[in-house]
Amino acid sequence: MDMNPTEIRTGFAQLVDEMTLARARRGDVAAHATLYRTYARPCYTLAMRVLGSSAAAEDIVQDVFLKLMDAIRQYRGDAPFGAWLKRMTVNAAIDQLRSQRHIDPDDPELLFANAAEPGNTLAADAYDVMGLLQRLPPRARLILVLHELEGYTHKELAELFGQTESYSKSILSRSLRRLQEWLRPDTTEVEISPWPSRS
């Protein structure tokens, strides 16, 4: 893995050297601890954003790192290690939502049918973005977090959910609109576009 020491990377984009990976593949506990110190925070943050519960996020981090200690023997370095780990985290989060029966209907209309109504806006937490995020349906929240914060493309989301690209675009657009309504209940028909824009 080529590493540029002057380049500052954060979250799952951080790099680890090949020797640490080789030692981790051999079951070296110190190397596992190094990987944990590097990636536990992005892993936990992603889980918190998607699941909204510290207990559930801890379970995700534990599951992911236990799987990592076994699965790292199969990691061949075709993709950056952080990206590989992020995929494991996302899969674990989806599994947990499914196990809690929190994966909502496929139909975008039904998905938002039971979401909090715009009129329920709470002035006190209008800018508490974590609070607002948790008011979205779990699947919508997952799509929003993955696309807008974790850099997933609609093509990748389509593969992840077994849906079309227009499906995740529709969910994303509705999620943004709903968030906007919660933030500014007096404004309605305003065009919202994702940021930063990706395909």
Add this chain to the structure above:
Amino acid sequence: MAEPELSLKALRLAALPEFDPPPQLWARIEAAHLRRRQRRRLVQWGAGMAAVLTFAALATLLPSAPTVPVNGSPLAQLQRQSHELEQRYAGLDGTLADDGETELRAAELALQRAYDRGAPAEELLPLWQQRNEVLSSLIAVAADGAQLTRI
């Protein structure tokens, strides 16, 4: 004046906080990992020599996997080779000689120090080569059931 285009940045979602896991979480994960390893070892011993003999027989009888063309830099090739050796060695789990373990750890420590100080590829190459040689020796030793003696 036109309404500014709304975005996640405008919604302040880009400022979502990050979270640190609780400090004791790693200790819990380590403990869970240790428990799993102990359970697996028990299962392995329970299976006993039959599994080892079956594996050895299969390894002898099955044709070797086709060679995949190796691409990339010499360093990448050595790392790939190292990975393959690790996997072969892992298949011989439980046959580790103390001397070999010490030598392997020494090779790995030298590599880790080289990475930690940002050593160039020219410096890393012989160190990976050395690690591969130790791993190859350990595999050979494990196959012979002998002791590792390096002069």
